Amino acid sequence: MMCTQKWPEQGWAILQLVMVVSFSQAKELVCRQRGDPENPQMFKDGDIIIGGIFSLHSSWNDRQETYTNKPLPLECISLNFRDFQIAQAMIFAIEDINNSTDLLPGISLGYKIYDTCGSIARSVRVALALANGNEVVSVESETPCTKPAQVQAIMGDTSSSPCMAVATVIGPFHIPLISHFATCACLSDKTKYPSFLRTIPSDYYQSRALAQLVKHFGWTWVGAIRSNNDYGNNGMATFTETAQQLGICLEYSVSFFRTDPPNKIQKIIDIIKASTSRVIVAFLPFPDMDVLMYKLSQHNLTGYQWVGSEGWIFDSQIAETDKRHILDGAIGLSIPEAHVSGIREFILDLKPVNSFGNGILLEFWETLFSCNFNQSKSSAENQRVCSGHEDLSELQPSFIDMSLMPIFNNVYKGVYAVAHALHNILGCNETCNYKVELDPFVILQHIKSIHFKTKEGDEVYFNENGDPPAKYEIINWQPGENGIADFVTVGLYDASLPADKQLNLHNKSLIWPHISRQVPVSVCSEKCSPGTRKVLQKGKPVCCYDCIRCAEGEMSNTTDSVTCVKCPPEFWSNDKRDACVKKESEFLSYEEIMGALLTAASLFGTCMTAVVALIFFRHRKTPIVRANNSELSFLLLFSLTLCFLCSLTFIGRPSEWSCMLRHTAFGITFVLCISCVLGKTMVVLMAFRASLPGSNVMKWFGPTQQRLSVLVFTLIQVVICILWLTISPPFPFKNFQVIKDKIILECALGSTLGFWAVLGYIGVLATFCFLLAFLARKLPDNFNEAKFITFSMLIFCAVWITFIPAYVSSPGKFSVAVEIFAILASSFGLLICIFIPKCYIILMRPEKNTKKNMMGKGTQKTS
Template identity: 45%
Template sequence: MGAGTEDLEQRQACRPISRRASPLPALVREGDITLGGLFSLHDSVLEPDLSFTAEPNATLCAEFNFRTFRWTQTMIFAIDKINRNGRLLPNVTLGYKIYDSCSTPFHALRAAMTLLSGQDEGSAEPGCSPGVPVVIGDGGSTLSLVAAGFLGIFHVPQVSYFSSCACLSDKDKFPAFLRTMPSDFFQVDALALLVRHFGWTWVGSVAGDDAYGRQGVQIFNDEDAGALFQEVLRQNLTGIQWLASEAWITASVLSAPHFHPILQGSVGFAIRRADIPGLQAFLLRLHPSTAQDNPFVPEFWEETFGCSLKGGRGDKPLCTGAEQLASTENIYSDVTQLRISYNVYKAVYAIAHALNSMIECKPGKGPFSGRSCPDTASIQPWQLLHYLKQVEFTNEFGEETKFDENGDPVAMYDLINWQITGDGAVEFVTVGKFDGTLSLSEKLEIDEKAIVWNGPQKQPPQSVCSTSCLPGTRRAIKPHFPACCFDCIVCTAGEISNQTDAIECLKCLPEFWSNARRDECVPKQVEYLSYRDTMGVALLAVALLGACCAVGVAFVFVRRRTTPIVRANNSELSFLILGSLVPCFLCALVFIGRPTAWSCMMRHSVFGVAFVLCLSCILGKTIVVLMAFRATLPGSGVMKWFGPRQQRAIIFLCTLVQVVICGVWLAVAPPSPQRLLTRESARIVLLCSMGSPLAFGLVLGYIGLLSCLCFLLAFLARKLPGNFNEAKLITFSMLIFCAVWIAFVPAYVSSPGKYTTATEIFAILASSFGLLACLFFPKCYIILLKPEKNTRKYLMSKSMADMRY
């Protein structure tokens, strides 16, 4: 009874002070040795009413932090990796107990007390369990100050991954505090060396007005920086070279495009980064179904995918479970800048190596009184602290990890430069490094050529009358000023200067043009009528439409080939004309696209032969109409000389002439791709040279001769009976054909660049549509819409009327 009463009193002593205080959610995995973790998984808290007229409600954490959640997962990843590694801590399983400090000192202290006391606030059975022997965290220096003060009283080692305040190096106040994050003391030293390296003597400083910021003029966090640069942006304070602290040099909140004009070229120090193998895959494997013991996953999942795992939460849809982190892009899955995550990783491994040293201690050779070894069955925090201070190892990335007498790591920084890429994103480029272990003259190493400064200049800012003129500009002396004062004039288009303080700009070679910076001659852009151009697509569509129309008319004629109007108009020649019009339309396609040797030869040869074939058919048809009328006169035997065989011979011979002309042209001086160069243009026009202007003239001249002959014969036959000839239609078609090609000549000569080719295509399509419309659309109109006129009786009566007239 007495023992039971004593046990009850002990368990009651471990009850929370406030019954209304919500228990701290904990991410727990049991192990032989449990590591504590403090992470600010939320950025703010919702404070309850503190009027104290009633017991205050619990504070609620808000604004889930994806970046800190990645740090938490990195700790779990490192522990899992150690547990799978048989060489480090063999036969020992590490566990963890991680709490959210909600970015507030109150929650940080409460979580530290919970870890130290072993009290599980979320347990249904109140009671005590052994506290953790070591704590990893917290992130912010303000939070670590609170936790370190409390944990230091009980000599529980605390290894922070992101607290950089130099005040935490005071071992009188914080005897159990260590960190994998360098102290700001070294960062101030690095910034001072950077300023001295470039000879800057006029430097302003901005710092947060708090205990953290007053430790070093460079210190303010990314939230402070965001507020500062919003004001800088509002006042349009451009042209300032910013020196950044580690707290915000790689802050994603400042990499938004609207900050680029003021922050591009910023230079600052960042802790070392590493690419941790397997971490990204581990992060992306996270899923609510496989992480049910993680109380932070539901909120993370809902914030990431904008859904609800439980349903009934406003307008958020229910999560399906099919969501995949691999399909998202956020700061959680971004492993390109693993700096703080790398610190967490190193903290876990430092503790693991310290524990391993404790386990490997040989009796009689221990560091404690009587050369005793620690009791590894019950790890004492103060003993682990001793081993942590002595830990020293080289990790898998070749970096040495150890702590000095103040619990600080080796001070190593990367010098980072903000550079804007071609797609407008910020790239954090490493342009130097700082090593606190080296001598003063060797601590800072800088690659000045790799730095892009704020503004257009390529050189470090200087306090001089005129800064040096960068490549792409030339010097112009200022009137009435000393010789050292000058203006930098940007080189004109087509000229460059590729050295600093150039006196004059140099012209680029004919096939080259200056780039945007005017410091390099780059190949000119090649221009031609492409299938991707709007004009090219439009002409392609019109050409295909014309070909389809010709095929459609032919289809109508085939379907109605027994009707009088088709039979009365020499159906064989009509089909030949329609068949030749199809290549007339389609030959325009050869003119579109990048000119090649084959396409250049095909352009004018296909064009010339197709049109001559069409005009030869029209010519044959016109001759037949004339001769047919004469054959109706008594005693005439003309038609025996203009039968179907003779008609085909006329078409063949007329077309053969053009084929011979094109064949000789292609054999002697074929058209070929030509690059048209001008010094005043940034483009090279790629077109087809004629090869032989005489041959091109013969091709066009022969087409013109046939069209004029067709026009003349059609004009002579215009008064013959309308049902036995198409003289009027041929006359109109030849008028349109000739008008198009007469207008083509001045338009072709005056059109620049790729519009020359477009003009030629337009002439081809316009003349082809003119022939098709004038010769066949009226017949199609009668066939399809006026079938009563497509009878033998109607045609005969109309013919008699025409003859009487």
């Protein structure tokens, strides 16, 4: 659609002016970099350039920008000697390659090294400068605005956060970024950082190794301090996750950064003072640890066991500043000790006069020797003039002791990895193919696949995540002769080994805080001894718990048991609750007092019955014995003997036969006994019925009928017992429920119906016998046996009525004792009530044992 609206004349004039200006600018169109160009702090030309990003200064001056003028460039302060040495290690590796005839023959490597001043924003800026260069390119020239990267690879940075920012920016260009000290596990994510590689293991392995180290010494209650950056936060997150899996709890976990205000660091000091844990895991880089150490020394916080990451544990500068020995006995992971031959001599041979284009070396020299190259400025500041020929070997040990040699070795391996990749790409043999156009993507792929050994024999290769194999030395801070801690290797950690062999420690050589040989203890709660279990304290971590004694019947035989194990049914816990012991078997035995007394009573009853039988046998022809069927009397005495003896079957260890015998013998003998008593009662009734005029009852209840009645009544019980034994007989049974710590050996009834049928039948006969005896109690007779039968049956019924609740409520062997007591009591009742009065007359009053006397009283009453 065309716009038909007419513009005002002023609008057309403005449009024409803009077109003229644009046309005039088009003639001078060039590719220009926005902002000021970035110049490297150290550089050297070469056929192939390798970039370097290091924090040669650790801070910068803050300015209050007015936003009315263009901001000035960043003013860096606080020269960082560590990174300066690391940068020199990169230069040494490049020079070593240039002097080699085997690697990249005829190719010279150059470098451009930039200072980031510890600023992430500046790290990104210098990375783009390395990728783009600072040249001004005109459109009219043959050189296009888009051209290959200025450098083929970048070495650095020392920290994880700057590396993450740089890797994000240069990742799309596939420029390899190889770090020597950025350990954050997040950098292993190749979807975010496809061109990042490193020559130091990932913190994923270090964090897990630190957790295993803490667990190895039994420290389950620890504090944690981390740097508030990607290195500290990610590393501590992995440590916390692994620690929880290993049963380690963090009492506190705090973060800080070296630029935090003093009050925040003071809060950390207060937390440490108030804590109960004696172990502190510090996931910090050197600069942050240096700040923290300064504060800790002011408060003299000694006696804590420090566990450190590789960021500070092997740093000699911290050891030198630890004047109060706060870190004595510290233990942690370190990059394996390494040696790069010639690098010490190379660094100590630095001279400003020999280093053209290395402007930062002048500042380094002036700071190191407290002098000035500018004579007029030196005079004004009362400083001596630098000659440039000062001897570095005369400086303090922190610069010349080469404590950073493992990091130098990492830089060395990184530079050599790039050189080997270039060597393969250029097809170098005796000479290299100069016509090959270098592409950072191809270089990146070759670096990922290289595998070589350095001069010192170190293997160099990268896994799929761009990480090297994870190996650490475990070092311990031990007091040295000069008062400065020595770093003593006390073990190794190798993540490539099986899980149970990764950690290898030499415990005998360890020194702990206060120069102690005793491993410090750091637990929230003391270990729970065997026989107890852990119960968590409400609202506290899982490492804080109370030790509760196991309940009866439960045990725990391990330290810090979470649960108590229930003992098997035949076992019970001992007094300490740390083992299950076999339960005592309880049954009514002959050896114990109760069993012996009942046995004695049974035998006494048997003997007493035998004596009565003997008396009756010797006086069998006397009237009192012959009265109402002496045959039934002897049968009754025989059955009473069996009743006394059957009680013995209830004593002793239950067996299959004894269980079947005791109840059936008891049931049959008692029915036989009651049948005889019932027969005697009926004889009494029938005898007096037969004495009435015209009565002929006795012919229907003579001796034969009496025998048949006893036989029939007894056979009925025998049939009941046979059915019981056939269908579901009694059997030995181990009762675990009555007494918890004992096994009650008893006889299970099998069929409860059978048991109560036997008892019920005895009860029916006893009740019937009692009623008949009760009816015959006032019959005329000088010796009315019915009275005594009534008394005996009254005792019998009373005993067995009270037996039922006592039997049901008595535990274990006491129920058997109750049953025996009921058998003996009822047997003695029958024996005493029925036979003792007769024996008394036979033995003590023989004058009454006459037929005349027996019938006399009755004659008088009827006359």
